Amino acid sequence: FLDNLEFAAEETEREAREVGLLYNLGFDNRKDGRLWFMNRFSERAWLGLGVNVHTRDASGQELSRISAAEAYFDDTQGHWVFIDGRELLLDAETGDPLRTLPFKEKKFEDFDEDPSLMLALHKKPKELSLNELRRIIEAVPPEENPSVRAYLVQYFSLLAAPFSCLVIVGIAVPFAVSGVRTNPMIGVSKALGFFAIFYVLISLASILGERQIIPALLAAWIPNIVMLAMSFRLYAKAR
Structure with missing residues (x-):
């Protein structure tokens, strides 16, 4: 508009x-x-x-x-x-x-x-909606054009994004519980550190997926899986 x-x-x-x-x-x-x-x-x-x-x-x-x-x-x-x-x-x-x-x-x-597909391919993956990414993947399979893998990784990342809320809760709860017993700022600083690790994992997994080192689906889910596993361990220690 x-x-x-x-x-x-x-x-x-x-x-x-x-x-x-x-x-x-x-x-x-x-x-x-x-x-x-x-x-x-x-x-x-x-x-x-x-x-x-x-x-x-x-x-x-x-x-x-x-x-x-x-x-x-x-x-x-x-x-x-x-x-x-x-x-x-x-x-x-x-x-x-x-x-x-x-x-x-x-x-x-x-x-x-x-032509709308041509224009979509001219944009960066992060600028496209889920439907636009799906159209690109269906019209130009990554097997035929390796440059489309970046769009495939972004597509799966958008599907995995809602589960990042679980990661945030999983990281925040253990430090909130432990913060009651110690200085609350220690828990906050540790939580921020884990969020930084989460961001680095997302960036690293995306690069590996785009370069075909790991499957695109795995690249989208690795950060969530790793951080959820860490949050479960932190929660077990905080109890």
């Missing part, structure tokens, strides 16, 4: 295509063998400017190259439309140019990439 208000204000001074610009937007659709590059993408006009698409076969050999001044996604038909461009066909074996086909406007019905 706030973005739309900002775009509307800018639109009074510039064309819609020049409002809400995102620069250097790329998307690697390995499943269908298409690599996208856009010099600019207008979130207001929902229009790509300076668009290049490289199509490849299963082995990665480039088959064609489409360049266009503009391109937009026809959401009613579910495909992209390119304007003022050309299609360069390449030899599948040698990669040499075969012929160039210029066009004023051309529909590519097989090109069904959702």
Whole structure:
């Protein structure tokens, strides 16, 4: 909503295509063998400017190259439309140019990439909602694109986040009980120390998950499991 208000204000001074610009937007659709590059993408006009698409076969050999001044996604038909461009066909074996086909406007019905998904991948995982993360994971499996693992780790971390409340309670209660017998500030300082350890564990587990050293699901749950185990031990000692 706030973005739309900002775009509307800018639109009074510039064309819609020049409002809400995102620069250097790329998307690697390995499943269908298409690599996208856009010099600019207008979130207001929902229009790509300076668009290049490289199509490849299963082995990665480039088959064609489409360049266009503009391109937009026809959401009613579910495909992209390119304007003022050309299609360069390449030899599948040698990669040499075969012929160039210029066009004023051309529909590519097989090109069904959702621009909202492209935009989501351009954002950091922590900036996305649970539903946006799920869409990315379903559309671009981490097995096909390792860069998506960061989104997978964040997805599982959001699912595990509610259980962090148990960790907080588990850490606070033992020190609250022990604080009655000793100086309360000692219990508070120790609790803060354990919360710092919890934060470090979250950061470390996320890095390990993103680098495929440990599974993403385990990376999301390790901090909770470790700290809950420690809180049970602290509670047993405090009794």
